[in-house]
Amino acid sequence: MNVLLTSLEHKWSFTWRQPWIPAVTASKVQLCTHPPKPVIPSKKPFKVELIGGKRYSWCTCGYSKKQPFCDGSHKTKAQGLSPLRFVPEKDATVWLCGCKYTNNPPYCDGTHKQDFIVSAPLHEPTDS
Numbered sequence: 321m322n323v324l325l326t327s328l329e330h331k332w333s334f335t336w337r338q339p340w341i342p343a344v345t346a347s348k349v350q351l352c353t354h355p356p357k358p359v360i361p362s363k364k365p366f367k368v369e370l371i372g373g374k375r376y377s378w379c380t381c382g383y384s385k386k387q388p389f390c391d392g393s394h395k396t397k398a399q400g401l402s403p404l405r406f407v408p409e410k411d412a413t414v415w416l417c418g419c420k421y422t423n424n425p426p427y428c429d430g431t432h433k434q435d436f437i438v439s440a441p442l443h444e445p446t447d448s
């Protein structure tokens with residue numbers, strides 16, 4: 321088959337395109353493989369008392385109304401982002417990141433003090 325296609329390509333100079341994309345719009349299609357960026361629900365961390373052995377889901381998209389935990393909003397508002405699930409070994413009071421840009425998720429690492437967070441808009445939750 322490949323030999324046949326190669327032979328035909330040379331003879332008639334085929335232009336291959338995906339058949340489900342009309343030629344008129346094909347040049348306007350942009351594919352993005354990057355996950356969406358989270359919105360910033362808080363510019364401060366959340367002080368939380370965790371229970372050892374309990375499973376938690378930390379919101380990574382910022383759209384959850386149950387911050388800092390996931391309420392499933394990523395499924396409709398930030399497809400490509402998933403909550404970070406974790407189980408603390410023992411009871412502990414911790415600071416969970418509220419800005420969603422920590423480099424040590426789910427814990428605050430002080431990133432919220434950087435200019436790109438301080439100057440960024442705060443996400444206001446909506447009812448939809």
Ligand code: FES
Nearest residue numbers: 417418419428431
């Ligand atoms: S709240 Fe995100 S790093 Fe502190």
